[in-house]
Structure formats: C-alpha cells, structure tokens
Amino acid sequence: MQTKPTSAYVHIPFCTQICYYCDFSKVFIKNQPVDDYLRALIREWELSDIKELRTLYIGGGTPTAISAEQLDYLLSHLQKNLDLSKLEEFTIEANPGDLTVDKIEVLKKSAVNRVSLGVQTFDDKHLRQIGRSHNQAQIYESIDSLKSAGFHNISIDLIYALPGQTMDQVKENVRKALELDIPHLSLYSLILEHHTVFMNKMRRGKLNLPTEDLEAEMFDYIIQELEKNGFEHYEISNFTKPGMESRHNLMYWNNDEYYGVGAGASGYVNGVRYRNRGPIQHYLKAIAEDGHARLNEEHLTKVEMMEEEFFLGLRKKSGVSIKRFEEKFGMSFSDTYGDIVEKLQADGLLVKDPEVVRMTKRGLFLGDSVAEQFILED
Numbered sequence: 001m002q003t004k005p006t007s008a009y010v011h012i013p014f015c016t017q018i019c020y021y022c023d024f025s026k027v028f029i030k031n032q033p034v035d036d037y038l039r040a041l042i043r044e045w046e047l048s049d050i051k052e053l054r055t056l057y058i059g060g061g062t063p064t065a066i067s068a069e070q071l072d073y074l075l076s077h078l079q080k081n082l083d084l085s086k087l088e089e090f091t092i093e094a095n096p097g098d099l100t101v102d103k104i105e106v107l108k109k110s111a112v113n114r115v116s117l118g119v120q121t122f123d124d125k126h127l128r129q130i131g132r133s134h135n136q137a138q139i140y141e142s143i144d145s146l147k148s149a150g151f152h153n154i155s156i157d158l159i160y161a162l163p164g165q166t167m168d169q170v171k172e173n174v175r176k177a178l179e180l181d182i183p184h185l186s187l188y189s190l191i192l193e194h195h196t197v198f199m200n201k202m203r204r205g206k207l208n209l210p211t212e213d214l215e216a217e218m219f220d221y222i223i224q225e226l227e228k229n230g231f232e233h234y235e236i237s238n239f240t241k242p243g244m245e246s247r248h249n250l251m252y253w254n255n256d257e258y259y260g261v262g263a264g265a266s267g268y269v270n271g272v273r274y275r276n277r278g279p280i281q282h283y284l285k286a287i288a289e290d291g292h293a294r295l296n297e298e299h300l301t302k303v304e305m306m307e308e309e310f311f312l313g314l315r316k317k318s319g320v321s322i323k324r325f326e327e328k329f330g331m332s333f334s335d336t337y338g339d340i341v342e343k344l345q346a347d348g349l350l351v352k353d354p355e356v357v358r359m360t361k362r363g364l365f366l367g368d369s370v371a372e373q374f375i376l377e378d
Helices: 034-047 068-079 101-109 124-129 136-148 167-179 197-203 212-228 247-253 280-290 302-313 322-329 333-346 361-366 368-374
Strands: 007-012 055-060 089-094 114-120 154-160 184-189 232-235 238-240 259-261 266-269 272-276 294-299
Touching: 007 068, 007 247, 034 068, 034 259, 034 280, 055 068, 055 247, 068 101, 089 247, 101 136, 114 136, 136 154, 154 167, 154 212, 167 212, 184 212, 212 232, 212 361, 247 302, 259 272, 302 322, 302 368, 322 333, 333 368, 361 368
Parallel strands: 007 055, 007 259, 055 089, 089 114, 114 154, 154 184
Antiparallel strands: 184 238, 232 238, 259 266, 266 272, 272 294
16 A cells, blocks of 8 residues: 655745856746746646655745745645645745745744744855855844744755955854754755756855865864754754754655655655756646656666665664664665675764664765665676
C-alpha cells in the first residue's frame, strides 16, 4: 500500500530583484503574468488531490513579491481542501523589503504559522554588494511587525564567507541575529553557483573571497556562539531552540516523499523524483494542455535510494539510524558499509556510535565529501 506524501513544496518564482549568488528558478516580477501563473499553480495543486499534510512550504523566488490580493488568492486556495487540523507547520519565505502591512494581514488570517526571512546579512554595504534590495532597518521592521501580528516561529537566513567579509563582521552578524530573539537560524557559507553574477565575477578574478581556513574559523565561531546561546546545531547549516526545528526541512533530510508544485519545483512521489518545467510560459502551456508540468522523472533504484539516505541524513546532527536503515532497505548495514564507516571514524570524520552514523564537527564542515564515501560502486 503506497502512502501519500504528507509534505508539499509550492514554488513562487517571482523576485523584485535578482541576487548575485542565486541560481534558483526565478524571474524578475515586472511584466510577468503573475495572475495566470497563480491560477495554473492552483490547478496543478487541485489536480494533485492534496488533502492531508503535516508540512506545507511556500518558497521561491520571493513569495512576498506578489501583491497582497495575489497572496490572499494563493493562500486561500491552497488551504481550501486541506484538513488544517493535521497541518503542523505552514511556512512562507519572505523578504524584509516586501513584507508590507497588508501582506502581513493576509498571512495573519491564513493558516501560515512560520515565516522564513531572507536576511542574508545585517551590513548595508554587504547587502548592496550581494544584490539585495532591503537594508538593515527593514530587517528590524519586518521582525517587529511579524511579532506584533502574533508570529513567533520566525527563522532568518544569513550568509557568511561573503566577498571581503572579515571575522569581526561575522561576529557582528551573529550578535545581531541573537538579539532578535527568534527560535531558528540558518547560516550558509557562500557557494558559487553557475550562471550567477558572482560566478562570472570570480572567473574574471574580481571576487575577493575568504580563505578556506578563515571560512572554517567562521563556521566554528558560529556553532560555538549559537550553542552557547541555547541553540542546537541540528543540521549542517541550521540552528534551533529546543523543539523549533524546521519540520519541513527535516522531512527532506529524512528522505521522505513530498509533492512539488509550481514552475521549476521538484517533488518525490511513489519512488519517483521529478522536476517541473521552469520557464513560466512553458509551465503555463503544460498545465493548460496536460494538467501537469513534469519535465523529467527519475525512478530511483534501491542503491540510489540508499545513497540519498546518506547524502540527506548525514546533514543532520542526529545522523542516519542504522536500525531504521536496515528496516527500510532490508539489508545488513555492516556488510554493506562497515568498512567505509570504520575508515571515516579512523579519519575523525564520523563519531564512533554503534546505533547511528553521524558526523563529527570536522565531518560537518566537509559535508558532502564525507557523504560521497557512501556511493556504492555498481
């Protein structure tokens, strides 16, 4: 009996400004057919017959780049056929510059109960340098307005190891983040993605990035400082006050299935990973003609599912449960991975634990290169 996913991701690809580091599926909102897009998205949602969810996440792009009326249309139609008593976490991503009073009113009357704010840095100079349209004052304004409206489950994203960023500036960012008194923080090191302004600058030798040693020092400082202030480092880039983890993101890291709705969205249903068409006109045409917009589908083999279990699960501080792995895949863990685990433990990258495969602090900093060791040769 195939169980239906209990999580869904909804993609709003519009932005009021394109950031220099971003390679997500997005377009500049001006002159875009936003209303047509939202109608098509709701059609895809309704055809997916989604009735019961534990987590729902609206990301982008910038979901709050659309108008208050459009936001109201989106939220009310997503909620219409959902059993809201089962919905534990409903997150929307927002930008400090876009969260107007009327948009917060719309959020307040919806079932949204968590807001993830794209802060990135508190430094106005760095904000301009990375192509963000908000400033420090708007960050504080947005957090105050959200709290006044009754939203307390707030998370912010910060990026460190920015071009020209010093250790002192990272310390200042961490201090300001802690002063906000919110329960969840995500801190990512800058990753250079293809087809971004930053990648082009780097190729021309015009991007002065911190050294790897300095980046490691920043990572260490962030972990120590946040843990000292009551945050748990529960995933490579994520920190939470007790019980306030992002349940939606935990679903990804636990390698659970989920619906992906909208242009460029990815989903994972019935053992099939799929991706929707990205360009908006292609998406609109596909929904109108086919009722779905899947561009490609990948039926995962058992070995691929096992590899994903590690790639995703090792990101969590709690790691991958050996018992759960054996139950899920019906095979002996030590026969398959015993040697790999022993070697990584000897190298100081995995913790010695008979029940769980999890990374040491050094392992977490190296991230995916540790997970890659679990790729089995065909």
